[in-house]
Amino acid sequence: MPIRESDDVVRVRQAVRVQAVAAGLGLVDQTKIVTAASELARNTLDYGLGGTVRIETFTGNPRRGVRLTFEDNGPGIPDLERALTDGYTTGGGLGLGLSGARRLCNEFEIESVVGQGTRITIARWK
Amino acid sequence: MDRIPILKLGRALLVSIQVDIHDRLAKALEEDLSERIVATGARGVMIDISGLEIVDSFMGRMLDNIAAVSRLLDADTVVVGMRPAVAITLVELGLSLTGVKTALNVERGMTLIGSGQYEEIEGDDAPGGGDERDEG
Numbered sequence: 218m219p220i221r222e223s224d225d226v227v228r229v230r231q232a233v234r235v236q237a238v239a240a241g242l243g244l245v246d247q248t249k250i251v252t253a254a255s256e257l258a259r260n261t262l263d264y265g266l267g268g269t270v271r272i273e274t275f276t277g278n279p280r281r282g283v284r285l286t287f288e289d290n291g292p293g294i295p296d297l298e299r300a301l302t303d304g305y306t307t308g309g310g311l312g313l314g315l316s317g318a319r320r321l322c323n324e325f326e327i328e329s330v331v332g333q334g335t336r337i338t339i340a341r342w343k
Numbered sequence: 344m345d346r347i348p349i350l351k352l353g354r355a356l357l358v359s360i361q362v363d364i365h366d367r368l369a370k371a372l373e374e375d376l377s378e379r380i381v382a383t384g385a386r387g388v389m390i391d392i393s394g395l396e397i398v399d400s401f402m403g404r405m406l407d408n409i410a411a412v413s414r415l416l417d418a419d420t421v422v423v424g425m426r427p428a429v430a431i432t433l434v435e436l437g438l439s440l441t442g443v444k445t446a447l448n449v450e451r452g453m454t455l456i457g458s459g460q461y462e463e464i465e466g467d468d469a470p471g472g473g474d475e476r477d478e479g
Contacts, residue, residue, distance in 0.1 A: 223365045230363060230397065248397055248428040252436060255399040259366070303437055313400040317436035 220261045220268050220287075229258040229270055237283050240274040242343050250283055250341035253318035257287045257337055260314050264307075265289025265335055275342075282323070282342025293331040301327075347372045349379050355387035355456055356380065356418075357449075361394040369405045376409055380416045387456030388413050391449060393424030403438040410443045420444060423452035 218232060219225060233254040237247040254270070261268040268289030275282060294300045301319065306312035319325040324340035347368065350357040356379055358372065376388060390406065392398065398406070410420040421444040433440065446452035 223367055227363050227365045234396065245428045245431055248426075248432045249435065252397045252399050252432050255397060255401075256436075259399075259401060311400050311404055311438070313437045317400060317438070320435050320437070321432065 218270055218272070220258050220270060223262065226255060226258045226262060230255050232272055233283065233285065236272050236274050240276070240281050240283050242282060242341065246341055246343060249321040253321040253339055253341070254285055256314040256318040257285070257339065261287050261289050265291035280342040282340055284338065284340040287337045288334065290334040293333055293335055294329040295331050297327060297329060346375065349375060351383055351385070354385055355389055355453070356383065356385045357389050357391070359391040359394065363396065366401055369402060373405055373409055373412070377412050377416060380413060380418050385418050388418050388420045389449065389452045389456060390420065390422045391424045392422060393426065395429065396426070398425070398429050398433055400436060400438055403433060403440055407440060407442050419456045421446050421452045421455045423447065423449055
């Protein structure tokens with residue numbers, strides 16, 4: 218689904234919630250993945266200049282959960298290590314979006330090429 | 344919804360965030376609240392977030408900002424009704440909202456932001472608190 222305006226961040230949260238419930242995640246796990254999705258959707262909008270998210274549920278043995286892939290064609294992140302540090306921000310925020318989202322997930326992968334864009338995959342399972 | 348309603352209850356302002364809101368609406372609330380604090384001379388602001396399924400860093404920062412601005416305008420802010428899963432997630436996110444007073448529910452929140460407001464409720468029978476100036 219597209220992430221082009223601030224209403225889309227709300228839509229992403231709602232869509233992730235529906236999938237998290239469908240995957241059978243408990244309330245705390247649902248809240249964590251929805252919160253992480255909100256952070257990353259906002260980053261996609263504010264820093265990636267818009268992009269998309271793909272939401273998948275997996276029910277493989279033994280894990281059930283939700284996997285989200287955020288993609289943008291924005292400017293990319295020059296220093297990933299720094300971007301993942303608590304409190305580091307280039308946009309006037311709290312600097313907790315990326316680092317916080319990582320803590321809220323079981324799986325977190327980030328690829329970014331300067332001038333081409335960023336892809337972040339996260340998953341939460343029970 | 345273009346604006347979140349702000350109710351006046353005695354000398355306090357009450358905001359209940361019932362639905363998931365987008366960022367612009369959250370920013371608008373911050374500005375509306377500071378204007379209403381000055382216009383009404385309110386001494387307390389209570390924000391009920393029991394309807395919120397998540398609080399992310401943006402919303403957390405907004406709550407922190409509201410508390411800081413209110414303090415400068417001589418009003419106390421208390422956030423009430425946070426869901427347990429939201430609290431757990433906020434702490435793990437790295438946001439413990441140290442600048443914001445919290446209370447478990449509206450009743451305890453009212454106690455926290457002062458007791459003066461109850462005596463004025465009787466005379467204040469405008470629906471939803473209205474826009475009446477506080478004469479006190």
